[in-house]
Amino acid sequence: MHELSIAQSIIDIVTQHLPNNNHTHVKSVIIRIGKLSNVLPDSLSFCFEAIIKDTNFEKTELVIKIIPITIECKHCGKVSETESYNFSCPSCESTNISVISGNDLNVEEIELE
Numbered sequence: 795m796h797e798l799s800i801a802q803s804i805i806d807i808v809t810q811h812l813p814n815n816n817h818t819h820v821k822s823v824i825i826r827i828g829k830l831s832n833v834l835p836d837s838l839s840f841c842f843e844a845i846i847k848d849t850n851f852e853k854t855e856l857v858i859k860i861i862p863i864t865i866e867c868k869h870c871g872k873v874s875e876t877e878s879y880n881f882s883c884p885s886c887e888s889t890n891i892s893v894i895s896g897n898d899l900n901v902e903e904i905e906l907e
Contacts (some may be wrong), residue, residue, distance in 0.1 A: 802839035828898035863896035
């Protein structure tokens with residue numbers, strides 16, 4: 795379950811970006827997870843909750859934004875989202891595409907009280 799190490803990395807990132815004032819409460823952490831990142835949002839939430847229990851982050855909410863798979867066709871230039879893992883252009887059916895988004899896994903925002 796690599797979601798546990800990802801949850802710990804999120805806490806480490808948040809801790810690095812906190813002001814030196816130890817009394818700062820982190821209200822929420824917003825993360826972006828791409829559909830191609832191979833991260834299970836429910837598992838990540840569960841692991842995050844387990845890690846923050848009985849810590850200064852205990853009341854911190856983890857907000858997960860799911861980023862769709864976006865592709866660009868190198869043949870016709872069309873940019874489109876896809877729900878499937880069949881990577882071909884919906885317009886011309888070319889397989890000469892590049893993935894623009896969907897591999898995301900990052901901390902987008904840290905909200906302090």
